[in-house]
Amino acid sequence: MIFSLNIDHILQKLLQQEDTDGDKKITIEDKGSKAFEIVSVTGEKYMVKGTYHLSNLLQELVISKNKGNTIAKIPLTKIVEPPVQRTSRMIRDYYWESLTRKMDETGIKRLISDTKNKTLTATTLRIYVPFHDTLAFHYYKNLETKLPIKTCKLPETITPEYVQSINNKPGILSLKLTSENGKIQGVPFVVPGGRFNEMYGWDSYFESIGLLIDGREDLAKAMADNFQYEIEHYGKILNANRSYYLTRTQPPFYTSLIQEVFNITKDKDWLKSHLETAIHEYETVWMVQGKRLTANKLNRYFAEGIGIPPEVEEGHYDAILKPFANKQPCTVEDYIRKYQNNEIDNPFLDTYFLHDRTVRESGHDTSYRIEGNCADFNLVELNALLYKYETDFAHVIKTQFNDNFKTAVGKTYTFEYWNEKAKQRQTLSNQYLWNASKGMYFDYDTKTQQQSHYIAATTFIPMWAEMASKEQAQQLLEKALPLLLEKGGIAGSTEESRGEISDERPQRQWDYPNGWAPHQMMIWKGLLNYGYHQEAQQLIYRWLYMITKNVVDYNGTIPEKYDVVEATHKVFAEYGNVGTDFEYITQEGFGWMNASYQYGLSLLDEAYIPKLNSLTYPEDLF
Structure with a gap:
């Protein structure tokens, strides 16, 4: 049965009767009768009962109204649709599309009104473009005649000092554009939603798992292509494509993404290109001694930067800063200004903000597990993720490239090379991260040279990466699972x-x-x-x-x-x-x-x- 309903009439009457708290939703907290009779324009009647079915009716009316209709033709099957099927269908048919963005003209229009656009004027959006991306630079320059944007070219070498210098001039970072038959288009990406209106690092991988299940390998592939662009032009997969994230990466899932996309597309040339980029990321982002590689040969997060992270809300650090301001004496606002302008030397705050930025790079912002010491820690999950990089490299090279992968710069890699890297990491993880008496993995503090005692969900991540032995997996199941x-x-x-x-x-x-x-x-x-x-x-x-x-x-x-x-x-x-x-x-x-x-x-x-x-x-x- 299909009901033809006068949208405005039914919507007004439904909300008046059932939305008793006035939030324009129908939830279990509303005190309505939970029974509403719909009458179609042709006289058919049906009594809709219960919070869930009433909210379905509300949603279907609004979906139809958003399409410009005045009369909604709503099948009864959508009002009484089982919740599992409806939730999955809404994700597949509506939500992914609503979360998809591009960095071309259409997407830029949306970004101009974004809440994070804290520029000197409320309507001007800065777009930062990599030094070597001439296509993007000219494209956005031309858009300046149509839209309130300012195109800014980044220097060839991006330093923490440079990033600090533009923190009071924040903007969006360009992502990949393509040109076909003279038409320039943005390569799409999926955003988390809400106030997160940009492409995030590890969010993108997990979103892609759902996209691939829902047959949207085009979007998953596009996310990998934007990852590649970020590595090539910004030196890393970014926390997100905002100017203040230029020194900050995110948990590494790139090899997992490209393998899962390749398993569907079977595009070997695409795989080869991305494999080379992933190896470059591994070597230049993660394996540089003294940065994200520690002396014990395990890894840490290490978000380079200077000063106070600019993305936090006003007043977030007042409790930390106030004692220092009182000693000056000056206001917290004055102290922030002087500290940010390097007029005040404060080693304690330098270290504090290093750890704070690094927590954000880890993706786990925030947690008492890593608050105040994150840059000192070999985190369990990071080393498991990099173990998976190494085993992924070994697997792909062996199965897809006849155990001989040669890069454009002439370096050759084999299965054995990466397999040995993985074995070394597994051995070191057993030495530093595994606690045999407790049957769990713990983060390792390189400064105190002791394991943390903090029990977290991340203790299971070595099972995802298949870094744990069967015996270790059994211990995790017996010891950690009941606790979490x-x-x-x-x-x-x-x-x-x-x-x-x-x-x-x-x-x-x-x-x-x-x-x-x-x-x-x-x-x-x-x-x-x-x-x-x-x-x-x-x-x-x-x-x-x-x-x-x-x-x-x-x-x-x-x-x-x-x-x-x-x-x-x-x-x-x-x-x-x-x-x-x-x-x-x-x-x-x-x-x-x-x-x-x-x-x-x-x-x-x-x-x-x-x-x-x-x-x-x-x-x-x-």
């Missing part, structure tokens, strides 16, 4: 590790009780790598149950993160929860959360889908 398993999945840390929370020590978003999509996705794959099928099924179900229940109860909400202890999107930590602030219908969900839903469904046994649709408690199944 919660109602909605795996928590970022244990409550004990996080410690007591107070006004002086507030919650950090990557710690207990919160859970994040990338951790869940990697842990699922890690369990499956070692044959723990049923354990993986339980974790997948718990995560999907939490997402599905929040979709049902809260008008389709798919946010950035969850409190997995309470299995809710109501997270009380810094930065709020992106993806919860919308009216009528979420247009985007959230990038890697969308991907985790599609990935989880692709791995979940079919027998659990009806249970998920009926919102059967995980505790009743496992």
Whole structure:
């Protein structure tokens, strides 16, 4: 049955009756009757009952209205659509497209009004272009006659001093453009959503997992092409393509992305080009002694830069800066100005902000696991990711290039070369990161030469990379899993590790009780790598149950993160929860959360889908 509905009339009446808190959503917190009769323009009637079905009606009305319609033709099947199928369909058919951007004229128009466009005038967007990208420079220069933008050419060598000098002139960094038959277009990328309106490093990989499942290998391939552009022109895969991120990279997933794209496209020339770029990234970003390579031959994050990270909200560092300002004496604002202008020498703050920037480079911003010492740590997850780089290089060279890969600069690599690198890292990780008595991996502090005792979800990442032995995997399952398993999945840390929370020590978003999509996705794959099928099924179900229940109860909400202890999107930590602030219908969900839903469904046994649709408690199944 299809209902032809007068959109404005039904919408007004529906909200008046059911949206009792006035937030333009229908959720379990509204106090309406939870029963609304729709009457079509041809007289058909139907009683829509329950929060979920009412919110579906609201969403379908708005989808039709956004297309310019005054009459919505809504099939009954969409109003009563099972939540699992509807959530997956909305991600596949709507959210990915809404999250897709380009750095050409159309995309630039959108960026001009972005909340991060903190330039000297509210309507001017600076676009920073690499020194050697003449195509982009001329393209944006020509756009200056049509749009309120300013094109800025970067120097050939980008230094921390240069980046500091433009921190008060922030802007967007160009990504790859292509020219075909005289028409210039931006290579597309998918953004996380909400206020994150640029291409992020590790978000892009996890989004691509969902894109590939949904048949959008074109977008996944485009993300890899933009990664390649960033390495070639900016020297690294960036935290995100903003000017203040020029000295900062992100967790390395490039080899995983190019392999997964190649497995579908089978484009060997494309693979060869990206493999060479990935090797270059490995050698120049990660394996430079004294920077991201430490004396013990394991790796750390190390975000070079000078001064205070400019992207944080005003007042974020006041508690740290105020004692120094009081000694001057001067205001915090004056102290910041003098410190940023190098008028004040403060080694303590230099070190503090080095660690702070490095936390942000790690992707885990923020967590008490690494707060205040991140640049001193060989992190478990980073070394597992680089182990996967090494084994990926070995595998691809052996299977696709006859065990002989020669780069454009004449260097030759073999399976054995990379296999030996991986073995060395595995041995060192066992020496420094593995704790046999506790049966877990821990971060290693190179300064104190001791392991951290902080138990975090990242202890499982060596299983994703297949760096752990079978015995180590078994230990992780027995020792770590019970400590981190919660109602909605795996928590970022244990409550004990996080410690007591107070006004002086507030919650950090990557710690207990919160859970994040990338951790869940990697842990699922890690369990499956070692044959723990049923354990993986339980974790997948718990995560999907939490997402599905929040979709049902809260008008389709798919946010950035969850409190997995309470299995809710109501997270009380810094930065709020992106993806919860919308009216009528979420247009985007959230990038890697969308991907985790599609990935989880692709791995979940079919027998659990009806249970998920009926919102059967995980505790009743496992």
